[in-house]
Amino acid sequence: SQQGEEDPQALSIQEGENATMNCSYKTSINNLQWYRQNSGRGLVHLILIRSNEREKHSGRLRVTLDTSKKSSSLLITASRAADTASYFCATDIRAQKLVFGQGTRLTINP
Amino acid sequence: GAGVSQSPSNKVTEKGKDVELRCDPISGHTALYWYRQSLGQGLEFLIYFQGNSAPDKSGLPSDRFSAERTGGSVSTLTIQRTQQEDSAVYLCASSLKGATYEQYFGPGTRLTVT
Numbered sequence: 015s016q017q018g019e020e021d022p023q024a025l026s027i028q029e030g031e032n033a034t035m036n037c038s039y040k041t042s043i044n045n046l047q048w049y050r051q052n053s054g055r056g057l058v059h060l061i062l063i064r065s066n067e068r069e070k071h072s073g074r075l076r077v078t079l080d081t082s083k084k085s086s087s088l089l090i091t092a093s094r095a096a097d098t099a100s101y102f103c104a105t106d107i108r109a110q111k112l113v114f115g116q117g118t119r120l121t122i123n124p
Numbered sequence: 125g126a127g128v129s130q131s132p133s134n135k136v137t138e139k140g141k142d143v144e145l146r147c148d149p150i151s152g153h154t155a156l157y158w159y160r161q162s163l164g165q166g167l168e169f170l171i172y173f174q175g176n177s178a179p180d181k182s183g184l185p186s187d188r189f190s191a192e193r194t195g196g197s198v199s200t201l202t203i204q205r206t207q208q209e210d211s212a213v214y215l216c217a218s219s220l221k222g223a224t225y226e227q228y229f230g231p232g233t234r235l236t237v238t
Contacts, residue, residue, distance in 0.1 A: 044223070044224055045223075045224055047226060047227075049227075049229075055213065055215075055231050055232045056128075056215065056229040056230055056231045056232055057167075057215070057217075057227075057229045058229070059226040059227065059228070062226055102166065102167065104227075106222075106223035106224060107223065110172065110174070110180060110222055110223055111157065111169060111172045111180060111222075111223050112157070112169075112223045112227060113169060114159070114166050114167040114169075115166055116165065116166035117166050
């Protein structure tokens with residue numbers, strides 16, 4: 015079974031609105047990462063949050079991590095059409111490999 | 125500097141043929157990963173190389189799949205006797221060390237088995 019699972023599977027919002035995606039995982043982690051994928055090809059790293067961190071910011075992105083609930087959220091503020099993509103969370107397994115969730119497909123409507 | 129490159133970008137093959145997919149990681153990255161992604165799905169881990177350690181092959185779906193990494197750099201994923209269910213995008217990624225570092229992905233190879 016997947017270590018990380020994103021919710022919702024698909025999200026459609028209007029440009030300028032905020033988008034929130036959630037990720038839940040099952041086992042203890044060292045870090046959790048978020049990636050973006052455009053057009054079904056290579057993924058781009060967005061942000062990494064370590065298990066001893068609770069919140070991290072990068073531009074319009076805000077990531078939170080709650081290790082007690084084994085969950086993370088990715089907030090994109092003031093969304094733009096270019097933010098349309100699939101977003102994946104990934105968790106490390108014993109610091110050896112990353113396991114990716116199924117992703118959230120985000121659509122920003124102009 | 126150069127990112128992760130993969131070749132070919134697209135491969136169409138007949139069922140039963142063997143295929144080789146190539147990945148050139150970022151220079152200096154000791155960790156290299158292969159993933160498979162079916163249409164509209166998440167990433168399925170296949171294999172992980174870290175330095176000179178034995179690779180983690182736990183994600184390879186069958187013994188028709190194998191991978192090697194020569195000289196700690198270039199990697200080749202080989203699929204023997206391809207089946208239609210092997211059709212997917214095969215993604216390679218590298219990172220400075222292990223899973224505690226961000227991964228840099230190549231553009232992928234889209235494999236179609238007819």
